Amino acid sequence: MTTSLPTTTSVPQRVERFPDSLVRSVLVLATIAITADQWHTSPIVWRPLATALVVLSSACAVASIFPWTSLPSWQRVAIVALFAASGALVLPLAHSTWVTALFAYLATGVAGAKLASRRAAIGIAVGASLIAAAMSWEVLQAAPHSDAWPWWLGLTVGLPVYGGIVNRYRLDAVFAAQQAVDEAHRAAEVDARAARTEQERTAQKVHDVVDQLELAETLMEQGADLEALIAVRRAHAVAAESITGPRPAEQASGADPLPGAPP
Structure with a gap:
């Protein structure tokens, strides 16, 4: 059993600008x-x-x-x-x-x-x-x-030392708020990219299901019922995978989920 050490993230510090005041x-x-x-x-x-x-x-x-x-x-x-x-x-x-x-x-x-x-x-x-x-x-x-x-x-x-301290705290607070806004924008961009990737994956899976169903329909018209059944099962497996993800055994081996199915 391995334990992972906590990672520390560096907090960005405000950089003085010219002129600061x-x-x-x-x-x-x-x-x-x-x-x-x-x-x-x-x-x-x-x-x-x-x-x-x-x-x-x-x-x-x-x-x-x-x-x-x-x-x-x-x-x-x-x-x-x-x-x-x-x-x-x-x-x-x-x-x-x-x-x-x-x-x-x-x-x-x-x-x-x-x-x-x-x-x-x-x-x-x-x-x-x-x-x-x-x-x-x-x-x-x-x-x-x-x-x-x-x-x-x-x-x-x-007495002016208190004004200087207040001004420094104000600049630090503005900087911290800007950093929080930037971090929120970066997180939103990451979420948007993840959503687009998921949409593309789902669209591809739907396309695969449609292709398998069309193949099954063609095979049934040709009288190849066994091959058509295999195509329907493939369509079902692709649809299930698009919802739940691939099964661990399939991920590890990369094997076809339907034994005996043609490549």
């Missing part, structure tokens, strides 16, 4: 363009550091537009963490440009949308919120007349 792509490009336009005319706290952080945030933001299908999980986490940290650090330094603050919020939104691990996404969002709040506090202490944001406002940086 058109709204996020527009926000990223607009944030970079407006920041570059306002950078030289706006008061910036610790400008060299802020400039380096903006360049780093911009690079990560542009990278988030493209699909990350070929990247392993740890590289995704590293890019998002770097994006979130740089965006959170530059937020209080360049608050006067008002749009530069979007880098931190975009980063946490990307964490929810790009990372498969919800725990990692939320952890990065919480970390970015704490970094933004701590950096805002530090800027207020070091430059009290810089008109910086209140430190507690940095705690809101992590």
Whole structure:
């Protein structure tokens, strides 16, 4: 007695497309363009550091537009963490440009949308919120007349992570629904082909029965009653086979079901 091992079927995964989120792509490009336009005319706290952080945030933001299908999980986490940290650090330094603050919020939104691990996404969002709040506090202490944001406002940086998670779940649900529809169409096509095959087989059997009955009628007219009886039995066997299928013994041997019947 042999036992068959259960076969596992691979579940297709959703592939990221370019761009995965058109709204996020527009926000990223607009944030970079407006920041570059306002950078030289706006008061910036610790400008060299802020400039380096903006360049780093911009690079990560542009990278988030493209699909990350070929990247392993740890590289995704590293890019998002770097994006979130740089965006959170530059937020209080360049608050006067008002749009530069979007880098931190975009980063946490990307964490929810790009990372498969919800725990990692939320952890990065919480970390970015704490970094933004701590950096805002530090800027207020070091430059009290810089008109910086209140430190507690940095705690809101992590909120977009939930929007990113919801959007990723929505895309996954749409993909799963499309896969189910495609699978249903494939199953319907298989059933239709099987039905057509069965119809063709039945039509052939009916044709064989008619041929045998016509042969039997011709033999009876010629007085060959025995041969006619054999033809009638053949027609009966073909009709029965079209309903129940061939008997196992006949399938194994391929022998004629009527002994003594002419070929």
